[in-house]
Amino acid sequence: xxxxxxxxxxxxxxxxxxxxxxxxxxxxxxxxxxxxxxxxxxxxxxxxxxxxxxxxxxxxxxxxxxxxxxxxxxxxxxxxxxxxxxxxxxxxxxxxxxxxxxxxxxxxxxxxxxxxxxxxxxxxxxxxxxxxxxxxxxxxxxxxxxxxxxxxxxxxxxxxxxxxxxxxxxxxxxxxxxxxxxxxxxxxxxxxxxxxxxxxxxxxxxxxxxxxxxxxxxxxxxxxxxxxxxxxxxxxx
Numbered sequence: 001x002x003x004x005x006x007x008x009x010x011x012x013x014x015x016x017x018x019x020x021x022x023x024x025x026x027x028x029x030x031x032x033x034x035x036x037x038x039x040x041x042x043x044x045x046x047x048x049x050x051x052x053x054x055x056x057x058x059x060x061x062x063x064x065x066x067x068x069x070x071x072x073x074x075x076x077x078x079x080x081x082x083x084x085x086x087x088x089x090x091x092x093x094x095x096x097x098x099x100x101x102x103x104x105x106x107x108x109x110x111x112x113x114x115x116x117x118x119x120x121x122x123x124x125x126x127x128x129x130x131x132x133x134x135x136x137x138x139x140x141x142x143x144x145x146x147x148x149x150x151x152x153x154x155x156x157x158x159x160x161x162x163x164x165x166x167x168x169x170x171x172x173x174x175x176x177x178x179x180x181x182x183x184x185x186x187x188x189x190x191x192x193x194x195x196x197x198x199x200x201x202x203x204x205x206x207x208x209x210x211x212x213x214x215x216x217x218x219x220x221x222x223x224x225x226x227x228x229x230x231x232x233x234x235x236x237x
Contacts, residue, residue: 016068020090023067028052029060033082036070039187040081074146084183085144122164125216132157145186148195155195162192163201167211175207 024030031050035041043061047054061080064070068086073079123133135157139145149155166181167173173181175193182189193209196202202209 014093017090017093019067020069020086023063023069026060028056029064032057032060033064033069036080036082037084040073040079042078042080081187084187085185088180088184121218122161125164125218126160127219128157136161148186148188148191156199159195159199159201163196163211164215167202168215170211170214172208172210175209178209
């Protein structure tokens with residue numbers, strides 16, 4: 001009798017990924033999440049646009065929130081927005097599972113958006129001042145931008161941070177990829193793209209973006225401070 005070929009089982013999914021996928025088996029929840037991915041809205045507005053009863057929308061929002069896929073806005077508790085960072089993380093884990101199932105190595109460079117570099121190293125690469133580190137702590141929570149600074153000086157610090165987290169390689173980035181990467185930090189990707197171009201951190205040609213200049217190197221151990229300015233860990237990335 002011929003030897004039986006061992007059956008290949010898919011790799012196990014973690015609980016967080018399973019919760020997200022289970023939340024998306026309902027068509028109405030998919031529609032709500034898709035609508036919130038474009039811009040925030042409250043339950044009444046969603047019900048009107050999607051032609052669903054308000055009580056159904058509120059119930060589905062609770063399910064999506066429990067799965068970590070939507071959240072209320074800090075300055076508007078009744079307004080909901082998609083957690084694009086969590087959606088992107090789900091996509092990344094699914095891609096990793098697919099590679100594992102096919103016997104391929106993991107994508108090099110660590111998990112996005114960290115790409116294998118600790119926040120302390122990013123701050124060291126940027127050589128931020130204590131005041132600049134304070135600005136990042138004020139605008140970054142759990143690795144996401146809670147707001148885009150209105151003051152040009154503070155916004156410049158955030159743009160430099162995003163440049164090092166998004167445009168890691170000396171290559172052209174299609175606009176779709178730029179949007180996906182920026183969305184993990186803030187939902188207003190159009191504004192972030194525009195600021196990066198206007199401040200000449202990146203150049204754009206035919207919807208392809210490329211960083212200007214070379215990526216700064218990490219300082220040598222002799223140059224690096226013993227404690228990163230302002231406490232790197234508290235910036236939450």
